[in-house]
Amino acid sequence: MxxxxxxxxxxxxxxxxxxxxxxxxxxxxxxxxxxxxxxxxxxxxxxxxxxxxxxxxxxxxxxxxxxxxxxxxxxxxxxxxxxxxxxxxxxxxxxxxxxxxxxxxxxxxxxxxxxPTVPQWEGIELKGVHTLKTVTDTKGIMHDLDDDVKHVTIVGGGYIGLEMAESFKTLGKEVTLIQRGDQVAPIFDLDMAELIHEEAKRNGINLKLGESVTGLTGTDRVEGVKTDKNTYKTDLVLLAIGVxxxxxxxxxxxxxxxxxxxxxxxxxxxxxxxxxxxxxxxxxxxxxxxxxxxxxxxxxxxxxxxxxxxxxxAGNPLQFKGILGTSIIKFFDLTLGRTGLSEREAQQLNFPYEVQTTKANSHAGYYPGGETLHLKLIYHRDSRKLLGGQIIGKKGVDKRLDVLAMALHHEMTVHELVDVDLSYAPPYNGVWDPLQQMGRKA
CATH class of the missing domain: 3.50.50.60 (FAD/NAD(P)-binding domain)
Known part of the structure; x- marks a missing residue:
């Protein structure tokens, strides 16, 4: 064969x-x-x-x-x-x-x-304009990041845009991130994305929300990014506007x-x-x-x-069981996680839904070193089946995200989530995991 x-x-x-x-x-x-x-x-x-x-x-x-x-x-x-x-x-x-x-x-x-999506903007062929998808792309960016590059502009606030904003910032570059919509990380709901905006600003990222890029300026190498509101000087541009x-x-x-x-x-x-x-x-x-x-x-x-x-x-029949859109990203000191539907998606699909939000400690409150977790749980109003969730914090995000993804995969309800036997010890959790606290409220 x-x-x-x-x-x-x-x-x-x-x-x-x-x-x-x-x-x-x-x-x-x-x-x-x-x-x-x-x-x-x-x-x-x-x-x-x-x-x-x-x-x-x-x-x-x-x-x-x-x-x-x-x-x-x-x-x-x-x-x-x-x-x-x-x-x-x-x-x-x-x-x-x-x-x-x-x-x-x-x-x-x-x-x-x-x-990678590359719009037909004026100046798109200038030197210093990059995408990031392949080994060759990566080598090109690294070769281009000399000491003369002081300011980097990222177009697009999805996962690649956010990860590269942190990457460039840790290299000592000034970073401007331009996003056409009113929030970065559009797979999160706006109330959760505000936490990402705060983290970006806290780390010196120059966020420009609600602006559309119209072209790039320069003669041989890119020197500026034009939007419908302003022009920003830059030494390097990364296009991260989707694929x-x-x-x-x-x-x-x-x-x-x-x-x-x-x-x-x-x-x-x-x-x-x-x-x-x-x-x-x-x-x-x-x-x-x-x-x-x-x-x-x-x-x-x-x-x-x-x-x-x-x-x-090769003749061994297997089935793909589907996805939930589960994803996680490190953004400076925060971990951003989401799975299933966002509230926005539930609205677009006309699902009857309810929402629970909470702030909780990443482990037992009396044990030192805990960090705040911000959680959002979306579930079906009638069947009580879980529909999705978003979790942002400094510690313990991945643990809860994977529990929630497993629960979604098995079409569990908020009541069944409460009954799951999750691990507990003061350095790792409270007696009631934050997800189960939300399930009880629901």
């Missing part, structure tokens, strides 16, 4: 290794557009500020490992341009030579990820995409075309609370979907 995988990062190589383990006779070809394989994108901000000392530390396996140890035809600098689903042929270009190539397949996986699924090459193939271009897949990661699968940031995810296909690109999801796609391609 000949397997072809388009994309050599999280989903693609998770699938490749699952195929390798499942089908001992597999012929595996991987077509990767970049030069690096199997790296952890989430570690890039910490490489840039030096907290992780070497970029190689976020690379799980080198391309040579897949070739020499696992016998894969692992290619780099190969961009796929078209797919003939009827004859089961992939067409592409070798980016180093410019030569075209074609590869036949028995089973095909699309794991092409997502591309779009890398699926443009699928136009005309007949494969079914969602309105934002992500490949529609079923629980077995199969697409609408025979023998073609998709996984990772280029594919849809079934949302367990919304009960619809969604698109929330996260590294955990990419690895899970890749493994499941590889297993199914």
């Amino acid at each position: 000949k397997y072809v995988i388009i994309g050599g990062v999280a989903a693609g190589m998770s699938a490749a290794m699952e195929i390798y383990r499942t089908d001992e006779t597999a012929e595996i070809a991987v077509l990767e557009r970049g030069k690096e394989y199997s790296y952890g994108q989430c570690g890039f901000p910490y490489v840039i500020n030096g907290y992780i000392p070497d970029l190689e530390d976020v690379v799980a396996r080198q391309v040579e490992t897949f070739r020499e140890k696992y016998g894969m035809d692992a290619r780099t600098s190969t961009e796929v341009t078209n797919i003939n689903a009827k004859d089961q042929i992939v067409y592409g270009i070798d980016l180093e030579t410019g030569d075209g190539f074609q590869v036949s397949y028995d089973k095909l996986l699309i794991a092409t990820g997502a591309n 779009l699924a890398n699926t443009q090459f699928l136009q005309g193939t007949g494969i079914h995409l969602n309105p934002r271009g992500a490949v529609l897949v079923n629980p077995y990661m199969q697409t609408s075309l025979k023998n073609i699968y998709a996984a990772g940031d280029c594919a849809t995810d079934f949302h367990r609370v919304k009960q619809v296909n969604d698109h929330i690109p996260l590294g955990t999801t990419s690895n899970k979907q890749g493994r499941i796609a590889g297993a199914n391609m």
Whole structure:
């Protein structure tokens, strides 16, 4: 059986290794557009500020490992341009030579990820304008961050924007963050996002909310960022305004995409075309609370979907059980966590819901060193099923977030949450965990 995988990062190589383990006779070809394989994108901000000392530390396996140890035809600098689903042929270009190539397949996986959104602003091609998605992007930013770069401007206040605001600030740079909406971290509700705004300002981040960038200024290198309200001098710009699924090459193939271009897949990661699968940031995810296909690109999801796609391609049927949008981020001294629906999403979906909010200690109040946790719990007004939650604080956020994600996965009610046997000792918790305190109130 000949397997072809388009994309050599999280989903693609998770699938490749699952195929390798499942089908001992597999012929595996991987077509990767970049030069690096199997790296952890989430570690890039910490490489840039030096907290992780070497970029190689976020690379799980080198391309040579897949070739020499696992016998894969692992290619780099190969961009796929078209797919003939009827004859089961992939067409592409070798980016180093410019030569075209074609590869036949028995089973095909699309794991092409997502591309950073780059608006067609005036000045977008100036030197000093960056995105952050690949190893090459990371090297470019690090090479560009010399002593002449005093002021950095970040466009976009999502997770990458926030993480990089901290990263640049720890390097001693002045940081301006411009967000088109009225809050950063739009996956949080505004009442919770205000805590993030306060942390940003406390750490010297120059927040500009409710401003839309209209262009960049400069001659050879970027010198300023123009918005609908002002112009800000800068020495470097990072665009962090979201991503779009890398699926443009699928136009005309007949494969079914969602309105934002992500490949529609079923629980077995199969697409609408025979023998073609998709996984990772280029594919849809079934949302367990919304009960619809969604698109929330996260590294955990990419690895899970890749493994499941590889297993199914190799004849071992597994199902992807869906997502909750669970995510966590470090932002200076705060940890920001959320899972399931926000209040805003519950409103948009017309769910009848109730909300509980509270401030609680991260562990027993009489034990030294406790920190305040800010918690928000959303649940169904009628069924009392949990719908989602948001937690922000300095300590203990991850512990509660993962408990809540598990409860959501199993469709628990607020009453059932109260009954769970959670761990307790004064250095770690109170007798009643903050989540269970909220469940009792509900």
